[in-house]
Amino acid sequence: MLLFDLGVLITSLHFVQPIGYYSxxxxxxLSTTPTNRPLPLISIIIPTYNERARIRKKLKNVFEKTKGENVEVIIIDSSKDGIEEELREFSDVKLIKQQNRTGKIHAVKEAMRQSKGDIVVVTDADAIWIDPLSNALSYLNGKVGAVTCVKHSYGELENSYRDFYNDVRVGESAMFSTPIFNGEMVAFNRNLITPEEIPTVGADDSTIATLLSLKGYRAISIPTMRVVEESPKKILEYLSWKTRRGSHLVRHFLRNVIKVMRSSNKDFKIVFAEETYLHTVGPWFLIIGLSLMLFSAPVITMGVIAIASLFMVNKRFRKIALAWIPNQIALILSQFFAMKGEVIVWRKELK
Incomplete structure (x- = not known):
């Protein structure tokens, strides 16, 4: 039973450690206080690829949530879907056409070079802002160099995960910074980071948060800046979507973990180390632990799993399970994808 006991220990560690962190x-x-100062010119960058069907809704949402603010909206597009036709009624929107599809990060960097605002905002075409943008930008003062939103989804499965995810991001922000930003709304002070500092691959949103944190500025998640994003409805598309995002984060953490551990910010080091563990090592504890249990005592293990599944009738337990298990699978797959090397352009999943 030695292997079984070891499997139980490893599996228990997989669950107990993140539960302790979450608790x-x-x-x-978040105790940071927003300011009521007038906002400067805001450059809002929307990278697009085959987003003609969504862009009108997106632009109307952006202008509604920035009413009264001084904004320039820049769409940088690399598709041939005729998005120009949808922009005819938006004469104040600047369109940058790319001849080749080079990925989101290249698009963001190029749009930054052509933008003029003191504040740069990057947002996805399929993200709908629930709250005014000023709810987030009013925090950009003093040592706060970047802000992001909290995310919600139209899909129940993704929302089960997001409820816990948002609590963690805001809690990490309260410590100092969160190393994970959301591409649905990322905003930062232009003078703190240049396009050349952003790597051409990986999680551009989270990289911005980490780079600024290493410079001594805070990167925080704002609970009053809520955004709804679409998530794939088909399970295989959903898994592909989660794997793609996860692989970017895996490479982001592995690329920056040594730099962060050598920095002097104790609070950010704690958060970054924990998130690195959760995205790289933690998922394997579940696989290894269960494998040892099944190998050494399959009948007992199946009985334990059957008993645990009975708790699914409890709404809160079911919500936690739906949030946790699919993401562990996606993170395992993400690591295999990350081992292939950097991927600049991905297949777009159907939403």
């Missing part, structure tokens, strides 16, 4: 971090509340 501590989720209790932290």
């Amino acid at each position: 501590v971090i989720s209790k932290r509340k």
Whole structure:
């Protein structure tokens, strides 16, 4: 039974460690105070690829949520879907056409070079802002160099995950910074980071948060800046979507973990180390632990799993399971994808 006991220990560690982290971090509340100062020129960048069907809705949402603010909206597009036709009624929107599809990060960097605002905002075409943009931008003062949103989804499966995810991001922000930003709304002060500093591959949104944190500026998630994003409805498309995003984060953490651990910011080091563990090592504890249990005592293990599944009738337990298990699978797959090397352009999943 030695292998079985070892499997139980490893599996228990997989669950107990993040539960402990969540129970501590989720209790932290953001104490940073927003300012009421007038906002400077805001450059809003929307990278697009085959987004003609969504762009009108997106632009109307952006202008509605920035009413009264001084904004320039830049769409940088690399598709041939005729998006220009949808922009005829938006004469104040600047369109940059790319001849070749080179990926989101290249698009963002090029749009940054052609933008003029003191504040740069990057947002996805399929993201709908629930709250005014000023709810987030009013925090950009002093040591706060970048802000992001909290995410919600139209899909129940993704929302089960997002509820816990948002609590963690805000709690990490309360400590100092969160190393994970959301591409649905990322905003930062232009003078703190240049396009050349952003790597051409990987998680551009989270990289911005980490780079600024290493410079001593805070990168925080704003609970009053809520955004709804579309998620794939078909399970295989959903898994592909999660794997793609996960692989970017895996490479982001592995690329930056040594730099962060050598920095002097204790609070950010704690958060970054924890998130690196959760995205790289933690998922394997579940696989290895269960494998040892099944190999050494398959009948007992199946009985334990059957008993655990009975708890699915409890709504909160079911919500946690739906949030946790699919993401562990996606993170395992993400690591295999990350091992292939950097991928600049991905297949777009159907939403």
